[in-house]
Amino acid sequence: MQPKLSEILGQPVVIENLGGASGSIGATEAARSAPDGHTWLLVNDNESTNQTTMRLHYRLMQAFAPVSLLATGPLALVAHQSAPWRTLPDLIAAAKRAPDTIAYATSGMGSLAHVSTTLLQQLGDFKLTHVPYRGGGPALKDVLAGQVPLFMSNVVILSQHIKAGTLRPLGVTTAGETRHVPGARSFAQQGFADFEAPTWWAFLGRAGTPEAITQKMSGAVTRVLSMPDVRDRIEEQGADVLAGGSERCRRFMNSEVQKWGRVIRDNNITLES
Structure with a gap:
């Protein structure tokens, strides 16, 4: 997605890969950034469990403004x-x-x-x-x-x-x-009615980012995901493109955080269990 986003936005898109702690290190850094549209965050399904299993300095649904879902997979x-x-x-x-x-x-x-x-x-x-x-x-x-x-x-x-x-x-x-x-x-x-556990990826901005900037990025992401070569690369990796706007992204992430949080609490799952 990176080179295509750069073309559409007319400016460089630089990836800073801050791995570790199931992605929470990168998310913590992004949560400290200014809400000016210069820092964005790509997250995955780790966040749906991190929110309950870890003591984090941020809360996903409060610290970030959803831009778009990207893809889901099994x-x-x-x-x-x-x-x-x-x-x-x-x-x-x-x-x-x-x-x-x-x-x-x-x-x-x-x-x-x-x-x-x-x-x-x-x-x-x-x-x-x-x-x-x-x-x-x-x-x-x-x-x-x-x-x-x-x-x-x-x-x-x-x-x-x-x-x-x-x-x-x-x-x-x-x-x-x-x-x-x-x-x-x-x-x-x-026999496990309604059982679903999708992997997923989403694109987020800092909470408080001006709506015009968020919507511009959302439109750019949607355009990139509609490109056949990008879609093909994602599907080759075992996932399906799931673009959608910010509200769909917000509802989906909130549902996943709540669903898996209940399972974690009900079964007393900790990072040491």
Whole structure:
């Protein structure tokens, strides 16, 4: 998106990648910026859980002014090819026979993958053992090596291994089937009514930024997302473009923060749990 935004806005768009702490370091820095339209923030679904699991110096819905959603995508629960469970019902039956004996990996404690799998277990009345990693890469490495039999993750890092047959999808977190994991049924289609846990990305400005500036950026982002080459690159990464204006973005983010906050509190999830 960056070069296209620069063209439309007629000025350089510089990316400052401040990683760490599930994105909260970059968000904290952006929350300290002046609301003058010179600093913007690209966030993802980590913020829907960070708001409850972390002690932050900012509150997402108060510190930032939504500009636009960018894209959403599915998480997938996959099993190593050597695992005995061919389907989700197979896994659930095995987990009920021997609670807490089957391990699943995620990219980290308190991640959307962790919290959504916790909800899945709560709804299905079965128990797995969580193995959190520091990022999806190390988790994927151990899962491919057969050291952990299950992995809940976004499909970006899973797709080539699913296509190769190394990893077997047991369910996806979209409402229905998704073209990003052909043939995989959603959890909602397998008895978990209304279960959805989308990954997402959104573009935000500092709260208090003049409305004219926010709307100009929103229009520019919408134009960029409508470009076929940009849309194709996003879809290649296992996501779907979901442009929408600032109000749609605000409603979506607020709903996600509230939904996953309840799951975190109900299950006493902390970054140490």
